[in-house]
Amino acid sequence: MAAPARLCHVWVGAETGALKGVNLQRKEATNHVGGSGLSRARGVSALCWGDPAETEVLVGSLDRSVSVFSTEKGKFTGSRLCPGGDGAFCGLGVLGSSVVTAVESGLVRVWGEDEAEEPLQELRAGPGLCRMRQDPARPQLLGTAGRENGLKVWDLQRPGEPLFRAKNVRNDWLDLRVPVWDRDLQFLPGSQRVVTCTGHGQVRLYDPATPQRRPVLDTTFGEGGPLTALALPPGDTSVVVGSARGDVAVIDLRKGRVLRALKGLAGGVRGLQCHPRLPLVASCGLDRSLRLHRLRDGRLSHKVYLKSRLTCLLLNTHLDWEAQEEPPPQKEVKDEEGDELWDALEPVPTPRKGKKRKISGV
Numbered sequence: 001m002a003a004p005a006r007l008c009h010v011w012v013g014a015e016t017g018a019l020k021g022v023n024l025q026r027k028e029a030t031n032h033v034g035g036s037g038l039s040r041a042r043g044v045s046a047l048c049w050g051d052p053a054e055t056e057v058l059v060g061s062l063d064r065s066v067s068v069f070s071t072e073k074g075k076f077t078g079s080r081l082c083p084g085g086d087g088a089f090c091g092l093g094v095l096g097s098s099v100v101t102a103v104e105s106g107l108v109r110v111w112g113e114d115e116a117e118e119p120l121q122e123l124r125a126g127p128g129l130c131r132m133r134q135d136p137a138r139p140q141l142l143g144t145a146g147r148e149n150g151l152k153v154w155d156l157q158r159p160g161e162p163l164f165r166a167k168n169v170r171n172d173w174l175d176l177r178v179p180v181w182d183r184d185l186q187f188l189p190g191s192q193r194v195v196t197c198t199g200h201g202q203v204r205l206y207d208p209a210t211p212q213r214r215p216v217l218d219t220t221f222g223e224g225g226p227l228t229a230l231a232l233p234p235g236d237t238s239v240v241v242g243s244a245r246g247d248v249a250v251i252d253l254r255k256g257r258v259l260r261a262l263k264g265l266a267g268g269v270r271g272l273q274c275h276p277r278l279p280l281v282a283s284c285g286l287d288r289s290l291r292l293h294r295l296r297d298g299r300l301s302h303k304v305y306l307k308s309r310l311t312c313l314l315l316n317t318h319l320d321w322e323a324q325e326e327p328p329p330q331k332e333v334k335d336e337e338g339d340e341l342w343d344a345l346e347p348v349p350t351p352r353k354g355k356k357r358k359i360s361g362v
Contacts, residue, residue, distance in 0.1 A: 013044025046092035091132025102132035145182030167213035197227035219256030229272035242269025
């Protein structure tokens with residue numbers, strides 16, 4: 001029997017449109033699907049909590065709908081369309097009772113509770129947007145960044161112009177312009193600083209409190225391959241980055257060096273999140289597995305194969321992650337795309353081998 005939804009440690013979105021709840025201690029996963037069923041047109045592109053108690057998961061899909069999943073009831077309880085702009089959701093947030101959405105064309109909108117209403121607010125962050133995130137301590141502040149669309153910090157109370165607009169780094173050693181491609185960003189707690197990772201392998205730290213608009217730290221991870229995800233461990237001195245090659249590492253924000261590499265990944269990283277109080281980081285991506293690493297020694301703590309290409313994840317921080325219990329016999333997660341077909345096929349009997357006959361006179 002699958003673990004109740006309220007006991008799931010991690011929620012994971014899949015390209016098939018399924019929301020997967022994972023209990024790490026029991027090594028169990030459950031697929032949850034909205035009323036319209038599985039469809040790649042409804043692939044999950046963004047997740048966030050709908051309330052501070054973490055009883056509702058907001059699920060942003062490729063068809064530009066935002067669904068509400070209740071972890072207490074274990075089912076979807078509502079859905080609404082958030083039209084406008086082009087492209088998939090690249091950010092999803094909550095501001096009071098309102099929902100904040102951002103799409104790849106750069107349109108950021110704030111939606112009220114009434115589905116029939118027009119958006120309460122909107123701002124245009126520029127085309128090629130890759131990520132929009134809120135400042136957890138000041139949710140009215142947003143950070144946006146993308147391809148040829150550098151980091152900007154916005155105040156939703158004054159959305160006309162950004163509070164901060166990053167300046168590109170200086171030309172390279174050949175005096176050529178360095179292309180801009182920020183893939184993810186995070187606000188560092190207790191300050192105005194913002195850290196980004198780029199599609200060219202850089203990790204950059206910006207401090208809007210200083211007159212300098214260029215990064216105060218600029219370092220390169222690995223061989224310059226695309227960095228796709230970024231997460232903050234407890235504290236404000238390091239950052240965890242994941243790449244399209246399946247590399248995950250902890251970077252020191254004081255000296256710009258690699259502190260630790262996390263092993264065991266086999267595909268591009270799409271989702272990355274650190275536990276806010278424990279030295280743990282969860283990752284998922286194209287290799288269809290959810291992994292949990294310990295940050296202190298880089299050891300792989302949990303691995304759950306989920307049978308679908310994964311896009312994003314969300315940690316339930318209200319559960320006791322350190323409780324130990326005897327896991328039941330591991331059950332397979334039904335592959336929503338193909339298991340029904342294989343189960344319907346009749347087994348083909350294996351022909352029995354006959355005994356060899358001796359031929360007389362030979």
